[in-house]
Amino acid sequence: xxxxxxxxxxxxxxxxxxxxxxxxxxxxxxxxxxxxxxxxxxxxxxxxxxxxxxxxxxxxxxxxxxxxxxxxxxxxxxxxxxxxxxxxxxxxxxxxxxxxxxxxxxxxxxxxxxxxxxxxxxxxxxxxxxxxxxxxxxxxxxxxxxxxxxxxxxxxxxxxxx
Numbered sequence: 142x143x144x145x146x147x148x149x150x151x152x153x154x155x156x157x158x159x160x161x162x163x164x165x166x167x168x169x170x171x172x173x174x175x176x177x178x179x180x181x182x183x184x185x186x187x188x189x190x191x192x193x194x195x196x197x198x199x200x201x202x203x204x205x206x207x208x209x210x211x212x213x214x215x216x217x218x219x220x221x222x223x224x225x226x227x228x229x230x231x232x233x234x235x236x237x238x239x240x241x242x243x244x245x246x247x248x249x250x251x252x253x254x255x256x257x258x259x260x261x262x263x264x265x266x267x268x269x270x271x272x273x274x275x276x277x278x279x280x281x282x283x284x285x286x287x288x289x290x291x292x293x294x295x296x297x298x299x300x301x302x303x
Contacts, residue, residue: 142169142216142243150247151224158231161243163252166218170195175216177245180204180230185222189249192260201226208237216241224248 144159161169169175170193177191180201190196199207201221211217217239219227224247231244245252253259 142166142175142218142241144243145246148224148228148244148246150251151228153223153225153228155228155232157235158228159243160246161218162246163255163257166243166245166252167257169216169218175218177218177220178211178230179220179249180226181221181249188263189259189261191220191249191252192258201230204230204233211239213239213241216243218243218245220245220249220252222248223250 142161143165144161146159148154148160149162166175166177170177173195176195176197177193178197178199179186179191180199182200182202186198197211199211211234217234219231219234219242221227224244227248228244231242234242247254249259
């Protein structure tokens with residue numbers, strides 16, 4: 142994985158955190174060289190997701206409870222909307238002995254902006270206030286991961302999209 146010591150696309154930076162460009166992160170994913178850990182909360186996942194294999198969901202609020210499900214022997218890319226929460230989790234994992242960790246530089250906002258696979262369940266036009274169902278804008282034909290049962294005892298290390 143090609144990483145840098147300083148972010149290019151985001152202002153927030155923590156000393157010791159490595160950063161990875163979204164294009165390089167995507168390449169590492171499709172070549173099975175890394176996993177992405179999305180640290181957004183469940184309500185955020187219901188609105189948007191990355192429709193690819195090797196994307197795991199460990200919200201920042203429960204990451205400490207799920208460390209046993211995160212292997213130290215793999216390349217890990219942390220992601221959140223703009224790279225702030227994921228930088229904090231990258232820093233935490235580094236301090237806990239995870240040596241192959243990088244923060245997605247610029248977060249999912251930057252990922253989307255360069256046209257990488259992203260699925261949104263947000264309304265496409267208008268505010269959506271009067272719509273009973275959200276209009277789906279799907280940039281990839283894969284299905285979104287069902288997130289309603291995240292509180293059950295699931296092996297998140299080997300989680301696959303349905």
